[in-house]
Amino acid sequence: MNFGKVNNVYFIGIGGIGMSAIARYFVANGKQVSGYDKTPTEITNSLEEIGVTIHFEDDIKAVSEVFLNPENTLVVYTPAIPKNHSEFNYFKDNGFNVLKRSAVLGEITKQTVCLAVAGTHGKTTTTSILGHLLHVCNVPVTAFLGGISENYNSNLIINGTEVTVVEADEFDRSFLTLSPDLACITSMDADHLDIYGNAEALVSTFKEFSECIKPNGKLFIKNGLPLKGITYGIEDDSDYCAQNISIVNGSYVFDVKTPSGIYKNFKFCLPGRHNLSNAIIALAMAAEYGCSYEELAKGLETYQGVKRRFTYQIKTDDFVFIDDYAHHPEEINAVHQAVREMYPDKKVLAIFQPHLFSRTKDFVDGFAESLSKFDELLLLDIYPARELPIEGVTSKWLLDKIENSNKKLIQKTEIINEIKKSEAQIVLTIGAGDIGVEVKHIKEAFYV
Template sequence: MNLNQIHNVYFIGIGGIGMSALARYFKNIGKQVSGYDKTPTTLTKELIASGIAIHFEDSIDLIPKDYSVENTLVIITPAVPKTHSEWNYFVERDFYVKKRAEVLGIITKDTFCFAVAGTHGKTTTSSILGHILYESGADVTAFIGGIVENYNSNLIGDGKTVTVVEADEFDRSFLHLHPNIACITSMDADHLDIYGTSDAIEASFLEFAGKLEDKSKLFITKELPLEGVTVAVNEEAVYSAFNVRIEDGSYLFDIKTPKGILYDFRFGLPGKHNLMNALMAIAMAEIFGTPTVAIAVALASFKGVKRRFSYQIKREDLVYIDDYAHHPTEIDAVHQAVRELYPGKKVLAVFQPHLFSRTRDFADDFARSLSQFDELILMDIYPAREVPMEGITSEWLFDKIDNQQKEIVSKEGLIKAILKSNAQVIVTIGAGDIGEMVVSIKEALNENI
């Protein structure tokens, strides 16, 4: 398939964070873009405002009539069921129907591709790297799985020769990519509904790593069973951040590299996990040839990603942070960052579990992670693409959590429950539609002064 011959691009599931970045990209390069999604969101409103036609009813009558087999590409998300009538309409008529990952593979094949893989840290690392490359003048487009605060978008740049992509392990999507430089931030078990076992997910990462014949272009953390360039914080590695200190709310640190010591980098995102993400991005940009000064300047100006330790309220008496964390390891990282920044303060965590299968597979780990907070509000499981599983409920998870101040609350009762708390630090956590409630929570807290 030649993208130059494609005039129309139709998305089924256009409101997804990865899908919407592709929609923006195709609109930027002059394609006619439209699509379907199940429900309106902030993202779909932004796409509509940019001139993209979107509807929210699964109806073949709403597909543009001038979209022909020869000049139309249809992009689907794995979250859409195979019974979807619009999907079947295009398949039955032999349209070009591709998964998002396949399309990213087509785009990256003809570019110099940076691929960021790992069960945690992909979005933040990709955002930092995309920002560094863009600010340093590279001809880059970065496809991001989150909204980058500096750009208020999930797309950075409009370059034609360099791409930055998140190499997503879900559905083995990253195996479609053609990376020139890559990193793997972690290989924890996840998506066991797809893989079945942790061995299977590890095998998939090994296959992805095999796409880089030159292992000097593959950056890894020290504990991974892979050949590559090691990256670490406060540990011996090929790229190592050391002399780490906090000054005016930001990390300051030095970096040992193969070429020597780099001094006094400043980075504003809290948490050791984010420092590791920054170091991965720095190492990838450095081997690409980005000047050290340009890297340092861009890193200091990076504002973060929405829903990644995203400050909503930052007052002396109250802090409200929102985070996308949906795996026990990610919740641990949020907890570590909060305790480092606000020692001695009472912390309330509001958690919405994401997927019945993930809740089932990591229930004991979730319980351990959530027990660390001073107070906990647990919401119902957000199903996303799944149907309920017998016995897998928030009540079941709730009983495993060792926390004296805990309660289960519905979406309707959430704000009232939050306002009852006397916690000085509040964190909302989860990958479901809790993100759509953040503005309302913030407004209620501000009105409650």
């Protein structure tokens, strides 16, 4: 599609993290942008601040007249929108160009050098590190992020349009619309089984994605994955590898082994080996693009992270409060590893909100195992998102499987009182649902 002929872009589900990044892109490129979402949020508020008109009822009469001309309006929708959505059906039935978010991203990246980050875990952090590194190295880059960068307070980094950095999202097989020049796969753990049916189908689709890379492109894979490519890892025999790792004042200091030699004294401030792994692949892709290791070292040291990815909310000698988006057993394991590495002698209280009935059902034993590792656990009800309840799949069912004597099922209104009753010095909020809304209240209650 020729976006040059488009004057107006209308988004159905504009408040989504991926949708809002594309909305910002079109605003930056001089288009009129408007959209619908279910409820106002910080994201919709920030879009309105840059001139985007948003309404919150599904009613075509609420759409401005400007956006009702099919000749010059592009309609972008998220796959989370229900099939009976009246605005969606109006645009579809009246000759508008109606494209899924992933298809629009595919079109935007087609005329650029595209660096794509795929994997069931680590996409958002890796993409934001890579976008930041390229920006610091003065590459003319546009990076679409699946989270809010602490460095830029945005999910879009713009420093030009010759290069794009994108998350290659496996949900709904969206990443198959991309044709990257450089791509990485961070992990292929089973997830989204409501879409794929089984783990084998998911792995098969990742392999299909690897075949979407342009003929002279390069694929980077985490060491151990069943694919061929440039490997990366930590303290192993990978092509790109972190070595001589130490922790100095809460930050990783390490050397990087590369195909061209060993580069010393890199510094990275995010806790957790999973984040260090994300940093290595971002460094590798930026280096293969052509950035110098001297510039990359400066960029990595100034990287501040993504909101809700091991984000420190309170950090004192006596009390630490960390918030994280983890919603899969492997992600919870990574959070646990990070907090134990940073605070080996402290008592840890985790507050977890399961996300989706289907994910809870598919990975209940994995969740039980990962959550059992914390000293104390407070479990919230399942956040349904797009799903209807599944009989027998409840937080109580999960709680009964968790081998931890200090466990409890609570409501969100009880969180602060339960923290006050605990002797834990480290408190974690974990989950991809609306538990993030509680972070502000917890911070206000305990910030000194």
